[in-house]
Amino acid sequence: xxxxxxxxxxxxxxxxxxxxxxxxxxxxxxxxxxxxxxxxxxxxxxxxxxxxxxxxxxxxxxxxxxxxxxxxxxxxxxxxxxxxxxxxxxxxxxxxxxxxxxxxxxxxxxxxxxxxxxxxxxxxxxxxxxxxxxxxxxxxxxxxxxxxxxxxxxxxxxxxxxxxxxxxxxxxxxxxxxxxxxxxxxxxxxxxxxxxxxxxxxxxxxxxxxxxxxxxxxxxxxxxxxxxxxxxxxxxxxxxxxxxxxxxxxxxxxxxxxxxxxxxxxxxxxxxxxxxxxxxxxxxxxx
Ligand SMILES: [Zn+2]
Ligand SMILES: [Zn+2]
Numbered sequence: 685x686x687x688x689x690x691x692x693x694x695x696x697x698x699x700x701x702x703x704x705x706x707x708x709x710x711x712x713x714x715x716x717x718x719x720x721x722x723x724x725x726x727x728x729x730x731x732x733x734x735x736x737x738x739x740x741x742x743x744x745x746x747x748x749x750x751x752x753x754x755x756x757x758x759x760x761x762x763x764x765x766x767x768x769x770x771x772x773x774x775x776x777x778x779x780x781x782x783x784x785x786x787x788x789x790x791x792x793x794x795x796x797x798x799x800x801x802x803x804x805x806x807x808x809x810x811x812x813x814x815x816x817x818x819x820x821x822x823x824x825x826x827x828x829x830x831x832x833x834x835x836x837x838x839x840x841x842x843x844x845x846x847x848x849x850x851x852x853x854x855x856x857x858x859x860x861x862x863x864x865x866x867x868x869x870x871x872x873x874x875x876x877x878x879x880x881x882x883x884x885x886x887x888x889x890x891x892x893x894x895x896x897x898x899x900x901x902x903x904x905x906x907x908x909x910x911x912x913x914x915x916x917x918x919x920x921x922x923x924x925x926x927x928x929x930x931x932x933x934x935x936x937x938x939x940x941x942x943x944x945x946x947x948x949x950x951x952x953x954x955x956x957x958x959x960x961x962x963x964x965x966x967x968x969x970x971x
Pocket of ligand 1: 697698760858930
């Protein structure tokens with residue numbers, strides 16, 4: 685099979701942020717599509733899944749596949765009610781995530797389309813929807829080997845590693861670097877090492893990098909990383925490419941460009957070969 689292709693359909697965190705300041709990197713919330721042969725793997729169902737859905741349904745290719753939800757915070761599920769392929773009876777979608785706090789993933793996911801929130805219920809969607817709860821053990825999605833890790837985020841959130849032949853993509857958001865959250869200790873460093881091992885050698889790491897240093901001081905414990913710690917993770921995990929992701933809704937295109945420039949300077953000083961960029965809505969990466 686060919687090498688996988690990765691498409692960014694929503695790169696924003698927290699809340700959609702359309703407008704003149706976000707025209708380049710986009711205002712849709714988290715949604716990434718990985719194509720490998722006929723396999724369609726979608727990471728998160730933020731608002732970016734709406735244009736992706738129309739594209740899948742109208743492009744003549746497969747409009748069935750897998751959706752991997754990191755967690756059920758709004759910015760990662762709010763596009764699903766507008767995911768056109770889920771309304772077509774010929775399609776099948778396997779929807780994966782971890783158990784939520786006190787409730788099954790399926791219960792939480794269905795509730796966002798309860799009558800008090802939305803006019804159409806999940807049960808009214810005509811496609812076949814198969815919910816599955818990840819257990820922490822590796823599993824297979826067709827020919828793709830999938831492993832998971834719990835991230836450091838309020839509630840329960842998982843990151844995914846997809847092994848497709850000899851190519852690996854890691855999708856890791858929302859995540860707060862352990863040592864910055866709880867201070868440097870043997871324990872926090874071990875947890876950060878586990879995250880780095882999970883990402884080790886990936887062809888592409890797509891990772892939470894929501895905050896600047898100043899923002900982080902006010903938002904410690906909110907479950908997101910400073911971009912500089914994400915760059916450090918990419919270096920220690922020796923990934924080939926690093927996509928800064930889950931851009932803060934207040935971040936303008938010029939702000940994102942400034943962060944990328946600083947990240948490249950940091951990487952240049954460390955003599956690292958990591959290719960770093962900010963994920964941009966509409967961008968496609970052929971691995
Ligand atoms: Zn988020
Ligand atoms: Zn979240």
